Structures are given as structure tokens and as C-alpha cells.
Amino acid sequence: ADDVTLQLKWVTQAQFAGYYVALDKGFYEEEDLDVTINPGGPDIAPTQVLAGGGADVTVEWMPAALAAREKGLNMVNIAQPFKSSGMMLTCRKDAGVTSTDDFAGKTLGVWFFGNEFPFLSWMSKLDIPTDGSDNGVTVLKQGFNVDPLLQGQAACVSTMTYNEYWQVIDAGLTPDDLTVFKYEDQGVATLEDGLYALEENLEDPAFQDKMVRFVRASMKGWKYAEENPDEAAEIVLDNDASGAQTEEHQKRMMGEIAKLTAGSNGALDPADYERTVASLLSGGSDPVITKEPEGAWTHDITDAALN
Amino acid sequence: MLPVLTVVAGIFVIWYLASIWLNAAWAYDKATRSGEELGVVALVADTWSQEKPKLPAPHQVGVEIWDTTIEKKITSKRSLIYHSWITLSATLLGFALGTGLGIALAVGIVYNRTMDMSVMPWVIASQTIPILAIAPMIIVVLNAVGISGLLPKAMISMYLSFFPVVVGMVKGLRSPDAMQLDQMRTWNASPSQTFWRLRLPSSMPYLFTSLKIGMAASLVGAIVGELPTGAVAGLGARLLAGSYYGQTIQIWSALIMAAALAAALVAIIGLLQRVTLRRMGMA
Amino acid sequence: MIWLIFAFGVWGLGWWVNTRLAAAPRTRVTGLVVPLIFGITLIAIWEGVVRGLEISPVLLPAPSMIAARFVASTDILWEDFVQTVIKGALSGYVLGCGSAFLVAILVDRYDFLRQGLLPVGNFVAALPVIGMAPILVMWFGFDWQSKAAVVVVMVFFPMLVNTVQGLADSSAMQRDLMRTYAAGYWATLLKLRLPAAMPFIFNGLKIASTLALIGAIVAEFFGSPIRGMGFRISTSVGQLALDLVWAEIVVAAVVGSAFYGIVALVERAVTFWHPSQRHS
Amino acid sequence: MIVEQLKDATEFHRVEPVISAKNLDLTFQTNDGPVHALKDVSLQIGKGEFVSFIGPSGCGKTTFLRCMADLEHPTSGEITVNGVSPEEARKARSYGYVFQAAGLYPWRTIGGNIRLPLEIMGYSKHDQAERVARVLELVELAGFEKKYPWQLSGGMQQRASIARALAFDADILLMDEPFGALDEIVRDHLNEQLLSLWARTEKTIAFVTHSIPEAVYLSTKIVVMSPRPGRITDVIESPLPKERPLDIRDTPEFLEVAHRVREGLRAGHLDD
Amino acid sequence: MIVEQLKDATEFHRVEPVISAKNLDLTFQTNDGPVHALKDVSLQIGKGEFVSFIGPSGCGKTTFLRCMADLEHPTSGEITVNGVSPEEARKARSYGYVFQAAGLYPWRTIGGNIRLPLEIMGYSKHDQAERVARVLELVELAGFEKKYPWQLSGGMQQRASIARALAFDADILLMDEPFGALDEIVRDHLNEQLLSLWARTEKTIAFVTHSIPEAVYLSTKIVVMSPRPGRITDVIESPLPKERPLDIRDTPEFLEVAHRVREGLRAGHLDD
Ligand SMILES: Nc1ncnc2c1ncn2[C@@H]1O[C@H](COP(=O)(O)OP(=O)(O)OP(=O)(O)O)[C@@H](O)[C@H]1O
Ligand SMILES: Nc1ncnc2c1ncn2[C@@H]1O[C@H](COP(=O)(O)OP(=O)(O)OP(=O)(O)O)[C@@H](O)[C@H]1O
Ligand SMILES: Cc1ncc(C[n+]2csc(CCO)c2C)c(N)n1
Numbered sequence A: 001a002d003d004v005t006l007q008l009k010w011v012t013q014a015q016f017a018g019y020y021v022a023l024d025k026g027f028y029e030e031e032d033l034d035v036t037i038n039p040g041g042p043d044i045a046p047t048q049v050l051a052g053g054g055a056d057v058t059v060e061w062m063p064a065a066l067a068a069r070e071k072g073l074n075m076v077n078i079a080q081p082f083k084s085s086g087m088m089l090t091c092r093k094d095a096g097v098t099s100t101d102d103f104a105g106k107t108l109g110v111w112f113f114g115n116e117f118p119f120l121s122w123m124s125k126l127d128i129p130t131d132g133s134d135n136g137v138t139v140l141k142q143g144f145n146v147d148p149l150l151q152g153q154a155a156c157v158s159t160m161t162y163n164e165y166w167q168v169i170d171a172g173l174t175p176d177d178l179t180v181f182k183y184e185d186q187g188v189a190t191l192e193d194g195l196y197a198l199e200e201n202l203e204d205p206a207f208q209d210k211m212v213r214f215v216r217a218s219m220k221g222w223k224y225a226e227e228n229p230d231e232a233a234e235i236v237l238d239n240d241a242s243g244a245q246t247e248e249h250q251k252r253m254m255g256e257i258a259k260l261t262a263g264s265n266g267a268l269d270p271a272d273y274e275r276t277v278a279s280l281l282s283g284g285s286d287p288v289i290t291k292e293p294e295g296a297w298t299h300d301i302t303d304a305a306l307n
Numbered sequence B: 001m002l003p004v005l006t007v008v009a010g011i012f013v014i015w016y017l018a019s020i021w022l023n024a025a026w027a028y029d030k031a032t033r034s035g036e037e038l039g040v041v042a043l044v045a046d047t048w049s050q051e052k053p054k055l056p057a058p059h060q061v062g063v064e065i066w067d068t069t070i071e072k073k074i075t076s077k078r079s080l081i082y083h084s085w086i087t088l089s090a091t092l093l094g095f096a097l098g099t100g101l102g103i104a105l106a107v108g109i110v111y112n113r114t115m116d117m118s119v120m121p122w123v124i125a126s127q128t129i130p131i132l133a134i135a136p137m138i139i140v141v142l143n144a145v146g147i148s149g150l151l152p153k154a155m156i157s158m159y160l161s162f163f164p165v166v167v168g169m170v171k172g173l174r175s176p177d178a179m180q181l182d183q184m185r186t187w188n189a190s191p192s193q194t195f196w197r198l199r200l201p202s203s204m205p206y207l208f209t210s211l212k213i214g215m216a217a218s219l220v221g222a223i224v225g226e227l228p229t230g231a232v233a234g235l236g237a238r239l240l241a242g243s244y245y246g247q248t249i250q251i252w253s254a255l256i257m258a259a260a261l262a263a264a265l266v267a268i269i270g271l272l273q274r275v276t277l278r279r280m281g282m283a
Numbered sequence C: 001m002i003w004l005i006f007a008f009g010v011w012g013l014g015w016w017v018n019t020r021l022a023a024a025p026r027t028r029v030t031g032l033v034v035p036l037i038f039g040i041t042l043i044a045i046w047e048g049v050v051r052g053l054e055i056s057p058v059l060l061p062a063p064s065m066i067a068a069r070f071v072a073s074t075d076i077l078w079e080d081f082v083q084t085v086i087k088g089a090l091s092g093y094v095l096g097c098g099s100a101f102l103v104a105i106l107v108d109r110y111d112f113l114r115q116g117l118l119p120v121g122n123f124v125a126a127l128p129v130i131g132m133a134p135i136l137v138m139w140f141g142f143d144w145q146s147k148a149a150v151v152v153v154m155v156f157f158p159m160l161v162n163t164v165q166g167l168a169d170s171s172a173m174q175r176d177l178m179r180t181y182a183a184g185y186w187a188t189l190l191k192l193r194l195p196a197a198m199p200f201i202f203n204g205l206k207i208a209s210t211l212a213l214i215g216a217i218v219a220e221f222f223g224s225p226i227r228g229m230g231f232r233i234s235t236s237v238g239q240l241a242l243d244l245v246w247a248e249i250v251v252a253a254v255v256g257s258a259f260y261g262i263v264a265l266v267e268r269a270v271t272f273w274h275p276s277q278r279h280s
Numbered sequence D, E: 001m002i003v004e005q006l007k008d009a010t011e012f013h014r015v016e017p018v019i020s021a022k023n024l025d026l027t028f029q030t031n032d033g034p035v036h037a038l039k040d041v042s043l044q045i046g047k048g049e050f051v052s053f054i055g056p057s058g059c060g061k062t063t064f065l066r067c068m069a070d071l072e073h074p075t076s077g078e079i080t081v082n083g084v085s086p087e088e089a090r091k092a093r094s095y096g097y098v099f100q101a102a103g104l105y106p107w108r109t110i111g112g113n114i115r116l117p118l119e120i121m122g123y124s125k126h127d128q129a130e131r132v133a134r135v136l137e138l139v140e141l142a143g144f145e146k147k148y149p150w151q152l153s154g155g156m157q158q159r160a161s162i163a164r165a166l167a168f169d170a171d172i173l174l175m176d177e178p179f180g181a182l183d184e185i186v187r188d189h190l191n192e193q194l195l196s197l198w199a200r201t202e203k204t205i206a207f208v209t210h211s212i213p214e215a216v217y218l219s220t221k222i223v224v225m226s227p228r229p230g231r232i233t234d235v236i237e238s239p240l241p242k243e244r245p246l247d248i249r250d251t252p253e254f255l256e257v258a259h260r261v262r263e264g265l266r267a268g269h270l271d272d
């Protein structure tokens, strides 16, 4: 069997259910693949792991991948299981935020470590400075959780529909207490959770073939997970070595993830790609990427895998 | 024993009071949003039983530790003992490597003028580098050359633990006074004889103090090393996962467990120290 | 290949020069030059290896690249320095060491506290920072105050333990002498035990000086405003701007070493009488 | 004979015993069994006396002096200083102590070391300076005030520590082999100085020495001790006058006393 | 007169100078200026001689001994030991050194301390045990082999350190006030022992002391030094025979030499 190492963007959770299902159900084995899944974490830059040769393929957000490409790391999107973005900004009404006009003067929690790009392009689209000036917003580097919102240190924090949002709810705030800005609704959604491999590796037909089989099995896993969300969540729990995840949370997450993967057969929709690039290029004085990327995606793999 | 118990009791009292104080804001917040009035008793009861308190009450942590140690099979991924073991193995390997490196460097510094003059400033500088910043790079680089598993974590452990050993041992190996060294000179003792019969025995008190600090540092290193390996398992993973989900009770129980582990390891070294120094007639 | 040979060549040259210098009588100049040459040698080897093996700048940038970035980003580096070092580390250091010193004197004075507080203190000292930092960020907010708090927690116990140990370090005869003078508590403290404790107190201050910087930087990983050395490092790693990461690390190393050096200088002036200062 | 001597000594100074020890016993516990350092030691020292202790090394002289100074606690027996317990006497700053080793504080200069007790006892700045200068002169160390202890030879350090004990006014001086590392000339000089100081101030002095001539020359009373367990074997009252020029050492009385001390010492050694 | 003496001494042992110093100078740098510890010191010591050094404290006796032992390096001048540099002599383990302070290792018992140089020099286990027992006997410490240094009195520690230097076979013995803290009886005993050891083994001995009788009793040559800067003021060849019973100390020759030493010492003090 051929070895494949997959680097996840974050810790083991239902966000990556498709891969775990494929592993657990033997879909990879059927494709004669021996897949190792490495969970990520707050300290792991999947792009760096890919560059260092620690993984063959990685789950990454497109803004980070394109930014890395500009730095000279030739990452290529080979598949895009996620159709829509789950990113939102969740605000407390009692902090006085009900629309984007209320941001000025507020403190907003943002994820950095390569995840700040969608937020920054949104703000530049809204023409709100992020330097803490009077008519701008004060940005706070949000830790791993939603504490700043609960503690009242920030008016808004970044959340994912499938994860942090529910932590806010679990903590005792109700949807009525909150104003939620989905990036999708704001027209600044960027592509999340695509599969990326290195351009120079893809020149090798054997590697290409491996990726084709990998993507095929992975998409089979995703389909299975969408259809059997509870079982998928259980599989994820089994694979969580930290023993910290709860069944309730993972099942709910799987439900939300299914909404995001719906509509994608695994192939990248060039229109989504164009939208993402446009959004990233439009960043005013300090855009995330400075020029139109070339060769940042390919249909070769998905074409071979899905037909 | 009595003083220890008193202090511990005092800490518990302060801890309980602090958890009322720190958790009250959230209790009031909840009450106002649901339009209730909070009495003192209700307030105390609430602050001591929140699911994600700012500061969990001692009994909440105690229950969590009980649940995750005694109540779980030790092979279970939800057992703190399982995670402690994972961290412990990296700690011990890192500690052994760090102590070895530290003593080797110290001997080099004491015996080689070139090393004495050139290495020490850089050893100090190496410790001012924030380990959390380079830990992921170390792991990625080691991964790239095919080293993974226990060793990368142990390397970070080693990086943190060799420093106290170098500093302490350099001081210790230099602690014989001028007359004692002069004596060795009059006997024309070889460098290795001076080392084994004078410098090493004189450095024993320093060695053990450094080993204690080094052991605690190793543990921190092992925990740090667990974060960029995907926080897969170990006390670091528990800390992180707890932190990620705002589960303060889980953080605290992992913290206490880590501290207990460190305290136990340090106590073992303390015991070795007492036995050794007694056999040397120095205690 | 050329670059690799260059790396080995520089290594040999540096080692040779240093051996020669170290063999010469020790002066102020050689004391500075030798470590400098050692460092330059290391950096040259680094440059040679990175170029020779064509290591991707995304993994490990060459020193020349880091230097270029350093020069280009002095304003950012300065802003981060103020936030992390001046506001976070220094205030925490002063507060932590100061309070540890005072507590040590209390602990030393009352045997009850010594027997009770020290074992418990050792336990608390073993709480890993990585775990404490998110909690302290939660308690003290995301700005520099929480960083200072982390530093306080980190430096408190090394300083406490060293001071307590130092206060007990006078020899039996030195203490007997004070007894014959029927010297009171304060006289004994000021004239015997504090001076005798100085070598230990400085040990504590030195260890604390490296811990303070690490603590302040690490705490920024768990939430921070959008400046500070820890913030910049983690953000830049995410953006693969490794040159900036290393520029920050250089700042950390330089500042940390300077901090340590200053403490060591003061130590030399205060404990000139101690054997370890006298003959080396 | 010993018993008689003891009785003698006891009666002689009934009036004003400055130091009075009765049946002192002291045992140290060590890794290989107890060491009986003092056994049944009884002695009375009257006001203004100059008492020398002489005996083989390890016989308990230092230990006995430390008991007087409240630095060691007898296992049994009773000891009073100035009529009160050693502890109270110590707290009243009744004595100056010169240790067998110099024990200077390395972080203070010689001057600073001598000034130390003066600072503690609250002498005025001016008084301090004046006294430091005076005692440095006395022990012939003028000019070394600013040096640190490790820059002095062994004998010089010892003189500095004597100066330290002489700098303040204590009624009782306890001196443990203060002149051990000094040459004869300096020693003679300091012996004379000590005698004149003693005559002038009427201090009570307990003095450990290994030199028989020194003991005889200085003392009004010589206590001979013998080891294992340490006990008093002879107490000799000196018949010499209070006024003692150096050449008194050639008189028959002097030689006679010296002889007796030597005999006592020798007896102690034979016991062994 | 001094010049003559030096010439005398130089010529006397032309045959086999074991130690030869020519115009030694040594200056210590201290915080308040240089200290001139040795000035223009020249001396020859022949094989089998017993040379005592005597002089006021701080005159440089220890410093001179340390120069011979390669523990201190003269600022200028030349010194050879056994015809080679002190360093080579040290490496050949040519001498045993007794320090002014005992300097025992606290983590070794008395026996272990004495065994230390034997272990270093590679004596056999059996030989070690035998030698340790012998020298312990010699300094009257039999029975204390298993005690730790801090459980011994000052004098006992010093005897242990003497025993340590005697335990191995060195041609040259350098002894810095070895008997300072001992009482007269033990001192007499050890003096006799040392003399018989010297006669038996033909060692060359350099011996620092503060006691004039001791210097005269032991030596074939007495070197008188004077301080600031430390220099040799007199070198006295002893006319006493090699065979010296203790009561030689009452002979006129003895008293005559002692007188001359005393005068030399006094002169040194007056210089001051
Ligand atoms: N701290 C101690 N622990 C155990 N034994 C001790 C201790 N101090 C003294 N001794 C023992 O007590 C005995 C008396 O010792 P002490 O120091 O009083 O003798 P000394 O008469 O002063 O002798 P010296 O003239 O050599 O100074 C000795 O045998 C010594 O070994
Ligand atoms: N390490 C040093 N640093 C500075 N000065 C020193 C040092 N060692 C000795 N001296 C000085 O050198 C001089 C000679 O000292 P040395 O120890 O040789 O005297 P000594 O003749 O042995 O005296 P003693 O009989 O008191 O032991 C003294 O004035 C002393 O202050
Ligand atoms: C330090 C850090 N904070 C936030 C994210 C953002 N993030 C990326 S994927 C993902 C999973 C959603 O639950 C989240 C939260 C990160 N990667 N690292």
C-alpha cells in the first residue's frame, strides 16, 4: 500500500469527519492507501508542515494557502470538499452591536496565525481601520476560546457556525442576546478546508495517482458522514486521543458541517475561487495577496477521481 | 505536618472565597438576563457549581480528578493517569538527555578555557528564546528528517532542562576553595582525579538543586512539546483541549495533576539527595 | 557544496582563533571578543548550511535574510519590544521579585510559615506556565496586565526559594558571633544574613531574568492586543514570514542576554567578596 | 589533691563569682556514637580574675568556653554568668568572644569588621571611628583598615578578630587561642597589652592557650584539663604579683608554676 | 652582615641545592594598591636540610613556601626545585605540603582524607590501609579514623592534615605552621617524631613556625624574615648536632642561637 500523510488544520473533531470515516470504514484501504492523519492545533501551521515534508497533503483555508503561495511555497488546491464558509463574527447585543455600522470604537476578537485574512479583507471592504483609532476597531488576538466575549472584554469574537458559536450558547447566552455576522451573508466568504499538495510533488505521476485515490476515498468518506452524521461523530470521538471531546458537541458539529459540505462533490468551483481571490486582492493598502495567483488550483485530481 | 495542613487549609479558604468573587460576575450576568434576583446563598451555590467557571471551586476540581483517575480505566483516553503517563515518559527521557548535556557542557566550561569564554553567553541567550515559538519549528524540522513520536517532545524537554543543570554545575564544579585546589596541585592530581575526588563531590549540593529545577523544567518542556504535535494526548493536550473549549475544570485538574507529577518527581530527587549527602557525611 | 565547505571552513577558523585567544591572558577585550567570535562562527555556519542545503526560507531563513528583515522592520520590533518587555516583562519582574523577597523575609522570620509555605510553595511552583497562562489571561484581560501576572507567577518561586535558602546560608561561626553581640533580629538580618544571602538572591534574580521574558512572550500566545513579540511571532509563523519571526527571536535573545548581563554585573559589584567571583 | 584544689578554688572567690559552673556534663551525638566532651566540670571564676585554660587538643576547652557564652548547652549541670544564666548574660552583652578561627565577614573590610559590633551596640559614628583606630593600633594593623580579609595573612586575620572583641566594653572577655598564629614578638607585645588592659579595666578574662609560659605569665588562675571525657584535673592559683614585667618569666616562682602546669598536662596525656 | 650570610649559605651547599631561589620578587594587586609580599629573596636549601622560616605575621613566609610549591608565581626572579622548575617538581610529586589551615574535605572521614593522596598516587589498597593506620598513630589520632572533620577540635584537624602530608613518600616536605594549634606536650612529641622521621628518611624540610625554640630545636638552618616588603634579614646555620634529645634546649648553644633569632626578629619588627 502507498503511504499518505494528511495534516489537519485543527484538533480531531467532526470538522474533519470525512477523513476519519474514510480511514475507519476502510475506504483508504480499498484504494490501497495507508493513511496517517495528523491532527493540528493552535501551534501548527499546516503550510509549514507541508513545506517541511511532514505531510503529503493538508487541510487548509484558501487565504492562508494563497498567502503562502506568494511567499514562494507552491501549494495547489487539489480538492474542495467544503462549499461554503462557516466563519462568523458573533457579537453581544448588550455591547451595542446590531449592525456593521456599530463596529467603530469596539473591541473585536480575531483569530490570527493565518486565519486573520478573511477578517482583514472584510474590514477593508467596510473601510474600517483596524489600528484602534477612534473611528476604527480595536483588534484583539483571540485565544482558543470565546472567553473574551463571555467576560465582556470584547464586543464580538470570531466563531465558526459549527463550533465556537455553540460554546457561546452552551455558556448560557441565547441567540436573542447575540448579533451574528456570517461571512457568507456579508459577501466576504472565502473558501475553507480545501485539500492542498505541493506543485513539485504533483509533477510526479505516481504521486498524482496517489492523490487521485486519496481524494476519491476521502469524498466517499464525506458522503458517508453527511448521510450518517451520528455514526461519523462516534468515529471522530474514537479517534480523539485527547479524550476531551464530548458526544453531544461532536454530533451537533457534524450536523453543522454537513451544511457546509453540501453542494460540493469535491471539485473546486472556479467561481468560488475567483470570488475568494477578488476578496483577498481588494484589501486596500494592505491586501492579503498582491497579484492574481497562477496555477493555485487544479482539476486534474478531482477529474480523475470523480469520473 | 501541622503547618502544612494549616497553610493548605488557608489556601482552600482563599480559593473558595476567590471563586465566589471571580465567578459572581457571570452569575449576576445570567441572573439579570433571566430576570432573577440572586440571594447570597443562591449566589454562593451558583459560583461553586458553574460548568465553566472563571475559577472552579476546589471540590469541583477534586471531583473531576477523581472521575478521571479512579473511575476510569487507566488505558482509557479519558483517564488522566493515561495522559500523565504519556507526559511522564517524554519528561523522563528529556530530563535524562538534558542532565547529560548539561553536565557535559559544565565539565567542558570548567575544564576548557575556550568553551568557558565562548559558550556561556550563548547558553544564556538560548534560554531567552521563547520555546513555544520555536517548538513547532523543531517538531516540523525533526519530522521532516523522519524523527517523530517521543523524541521531538523529549528534545524540547531537554532544551528547557539543560540550562539549570549547566548553571548549577558550573557553579558547583567551581565551588572548591582555592586551598582545596592547591592541595590537588601539590599532589599533582590529574584533571580527572581532581574531577572525581574534589570537584564532583563538592558540586553535589548544587547538582541536586539543579536537578530539581531541571526536572520541573523538563515537565514544562514535555507539555509544551505536546502542543505542536497536534495535542494528541498527554497533560498538555488536556490543558489545551480544556482551554479550547473553555472547560476550566478540566484545565485545573490537568494543572494540578501536572504539579503533583512534578512535585513527586522533585521529591524523589530530594530523597536521593538526602541519601547521597548523608552517605557523604554532609547532611 | 561551496557553501557547505565555507561553513566548515569558518567553523575551523573560529575554533582556532578562539583557542588562541583563550590561551592568552584574560582581559576585558578577550572576554568580549571570544564569545563574539563564537557567535559569529555559529551564524556563518548557519548561513552556509542554509544556502548549501537549499533549505526553504519557509522552514529556516538564512541569517542574512533575517538581518535584512530586522533592518526593514525596526518600527514594528520597537513597538513589540515596548509592549512585551517594558510593559509586560519588566513590571512583572519587579513586582514578582519584590514580593517574593518580602515574603521570603516573612517566611524566614516565622518558622511556621517556613514549614507550611515552602512545601506548598514548591508545589505551586511546579504548576506549568502553559497551563497558568490561559487562566491568567482570562482573569486579567488580554493586555499587558495579564502578561505581567504570568511573569509574577513565574519568577515568584525561584526568587522565594533562593532568598530563603540564602538567608539560611551564614556559617555557624558567623551566627555565633552575632549571638555573642546579643544582636537583635534586625541587626542580624541587615548585617549578617542579607549580605550572606546576596549570592543566592542574585542567583534567583538571574534565573528570573530569563524567565520573565519567556513568560511575557508565551502569555501572548493565549490572547493579546495586536502587538507584542509573542503576538508577532505566532502571527508571522501562520503567515510563513519566518524572517520576521527570527528577527523577533533575535530581539528576545539580545534583550534577554542584556538583562541577564546587567543583573550579573550588579551581582559582581555586590558580591565581589564571594569565592566564585574572586578567582574567575 | 584535685578535690582539695577545687575546694580551694571554690572558696577563694566566694564573694563575687562572675562565672560559676557546677557539675557540667556535655555529650555530642555523632554518627558513630556519643562523644563525651565535658564531664563533671565545676569551676568558679571571680570578678577581675584572669583564668587560663590549658589541656591537650580535643579536651573540651572550646566547648567549655562556648557553654559560658551560651553557644552550647550543657547536657546536665548548672552554669551562671554574673549570677544569671548564660543566655541572660549574653543578652546583656556582658562579654566579648574571640573565636579559635578568625571568622571575619568576607564582605566587610577589616575596619568594617571591627566596626560591626559597635554598630550593633549603637555607638556613635565618631566613637566608632575612634575605637576602630585605637584597636587597630593595638594589634599593629594600622594601615590595613581598608583591606578585605582574604588579602591578609593568617596571623593578621587573627589579630583583626582580637581587635574586634576589644573594640567594645564588655566586662568579660572569652578568648579561644587568640595568639595561636602569632610570632613570639607580636605575641609578647600583645600579652603585655592584654595585661595592661586587664589591669586598667578590671575585666574578667577566660583565656584558652596551648603555651605554658603564656598561661603562667598572664593568669591569676590556671585550669588544666584532660581529655576523653574532658574534665578539670588541676586548678592552680598563681602566686605571681599583679604587676608583671616580661622578665618575670625568668624568676623561680614563674618556673615553678610552669613546671606544675607541665606536670598536670603530662598527667592528662598519660591518662590517654 | 646579611650579604655575608647569604654568600655563606650559597656556598655551603653548592653541591646539591634542592631548592634554589634567586632574587625573587612577588607583588599582589589589591583593590587599594599593590602589596609587595616578597622582595629580592635569595636562598639555597641543600639536600637533607631542615630549614625553618620565622618572621612577623604577614612577612611573606606562606607566600615563599607557595612559590616553592608552584602555587604562586613570582613576579620576577628565578626559583628551581631539584634543579628543575617548581612546576616540573610538582608534577614529579616531589613534595608534601601542610597548609596553614587544615583544609580537610568535609565529605570524607579522617581516614578518607588521609587516604586521598594515596589513592591519587596509586598506592595499593593494602598499602593505603597500612599507611593510614601508621600516620594516625603518629599524630595520636588512632580511633578517630571514622569521624568527620567537623566532629574534631581545631587541633585534631590540624594533626589530621599533618598525617595526610606524611602518608606518602615525598623527598621534600613543605610545612606551614603545622603545630600552631597544638599544646606543648603534643608539640614536643610531634617535634621528636618529625626529627626522627627526618633523620631516618633524609627528607628536605621547609618549615614555617612562630616559635623560636621550635625553630632552633628542629632546624639545621633558620631563615629570619621581615615584612613590608617581605625579605630575608638573616640566615642562621645551626651549630647543634644532628642528634637532639629534648633537653638540648637547656644547653648554652641552644640558648645562644635562640637569642640570635630573637634579635633578628626584633630588628625586623623595629623596621616597621
Ligand atoms: N560539633 C561537634 N560534634 C561532635 N563532636 C564534637 C563537636 N565539637 C566538638 N566535638 C568533640 O568534643 C571534644 C572536645 O572538643 P573541643 O573543640 O572543645 O576541644 P578543644 O579542647 O577546644 O581542642 P583544641 O585545643 O584542639 O581546639 C573533641 O573530642 C571533639 O571531637
Ligand atoms: N591573595 C592575596 N591578595 C593580596 N594580598 C595578599 C594575598 N595573600 C597574601 N597577601 C599579602 O601578602 C603579605 C604576605 O602574606 P603571607 O600570607 O605570605 O604572610 P605570612 O608570613 O605567612 O604571615 P602569617 O604568619 O600571618 O601567616 C601580607 O601582607 C598579605 O596581606
Ligand atoms: C490559535 C488558533 N485560533 C483559531 C484558529 C481558527 N480555526 C481554524 S480551523 C478552526 C476550527 C473551527 O472550530 C479554527 C477555530 C486557529 N487555527 N488557530
Ligand SMILES: [Mg+2]
Pocket (backbone or CB within 6 Å): D061, D062, D063, D100, D176, E153, E154, E155
Ligand atoms: Mg578548641
Ligand SMILES: [Mg+2]
Pocket (backbone or CB within 6 Å): D153, D154, D155, E061, E062, E063, E100, E176
Ligand atoms: Mg602564613
